[in-house]
Structure formats: structure tokens, C-alpha cells
Amino acid sequence: MRLHPFLCAAIGALALASGNRMASGQIGGLGLGNGNSPLEVVARGGIEWDRANLRYIARGDARVTYDNNVVEADELVAHYRETRGGGTDIFRLDASGKVRITTPTLKVVGDKAVYDSDTAVMVITGRAIKLNTPTEEVTARDALEYWESKKLAVARGEATVVSADQIGRAHV
Numbered sequence: 001m002r003l004h005p006f007l008c009a010a011i012g013a014l015a016l017a018s019g020n021r022m023a024s025g026q027i028g029g030l031g032l033g034n035g036n037s038p039l040e041v042v043a044r045g046g047i048e049w050d051r052a053n054l055r056y057i058a059r060g061d062a063r064v065t066y067d068n069n070v071v072e073a074d075e076l077v078a079h080y081r082e083t084r085g086g087g088t089d090i091f092r093l094d095a096s097g098k099v100r101i102t103t104p105t106l107k108v109v110g111d112k113a114v115y116d117s118d119t120a121v122m123v124i125t126g127r128a129i130k131l132n133t134p135t136e137e138v139t140a141r142d143a144l145e146y147w148e149s150k151k152l153a154v155a156r157g158e159a160t161v162v163s164a165d166q167i168g169r170a171h172v
Helices: 006-016
Strands: 022-024 038-042 046-050 055-066 069-082 088-102 107-116 121-125 129-132 136-140 143-147 152-156 159-163 167-170
Touching: 121 129, 129 143, 136 143, 136 152, 152 159
Parallel strands: none
Antiparallel strands: 022 038, 038 055, 046 055, 055 069, 069 088, 088 107, 107 121, 107 129, 121 143, 129 136, 136 159, 143 152, 159 167
């Protein structure tokens, strides 16, 4: 099944959270703007820059908005590494607790989402994993993987795909 590329772009927006409410830029292969497009990071519990562990953490009803893309979770974490030029490179993004990813054409829910920018793979896990597109609904018991470079989703554990005229099930 092929999915919209903004699924990862929405969660990737967290990577730009630098303790400020507004930021802009690009990340890895996600194509998040041209450096002039703002994003908004809001968290009821605050946004922390954990320098010792090289990460940014947004806690408590955390929400990242980029254009019409939104990532919401109890906690959002961007892990980064320092580059030779003195900058930083985000390599992993985590969302945990009531994860909701919404784009103009997708809605994804789960308990946890992890995006690895080195492999361009996102894995969503939890008790009620669901992905909705304009034409399909995909559910899985164990995990839903999204392979950005292949634009491919893999549902694991009692996977079900429902479209307007078909229902597909697999016990993988």
C-alpha cells in the first residue's frame, strides 16, 4: 500500500523544536520547507533542551504544526547529533502517549511513533493503531511501519485494510 509522504513529514517537524515556539528549516529527506516556512511547537508541560543527552523534549499535550500537518502526543522527543560544521543533525524522532498525526490526506493514531531519519522508516505501535486515507482505513494489532523512500506501509498483527468496496485481512 502506498501512502502520502507527509506522514513522516508531520512527525519530522518536531526536529526543529529548539526551545522556541517558532522555528523553520529542513530535515533529512523529509523536505520540510525551504528555511522560510515556520512551524509551531507548543507543549503544556514545556519544551526542554537536554544538551547532555543531545535531545529536545516537548511534554504535556505536545503539538507540532507545520502548514496543514499536525503531530500531537503526550511527549515529543527529537534526538540529534552534532555535525562538523557546528550544526546539528536530527536522527531520531519519538512521539509517545496518545499519538495523533494529521495531514491534509492522512490521519494516524497509536500509542507510540518512532522515526529514524537515517533509514527513513517510521514505526507506530500501541493498542489501537489506525491509519486513515481518503479511500482506506488500515488497522494493526502490533505495528504499522512506513518506509518513506518506498512510500510503503506494512501493517503487522491482525492487519485489516478497508476500502469502499473491499476488505482485506492478514494475520502476520
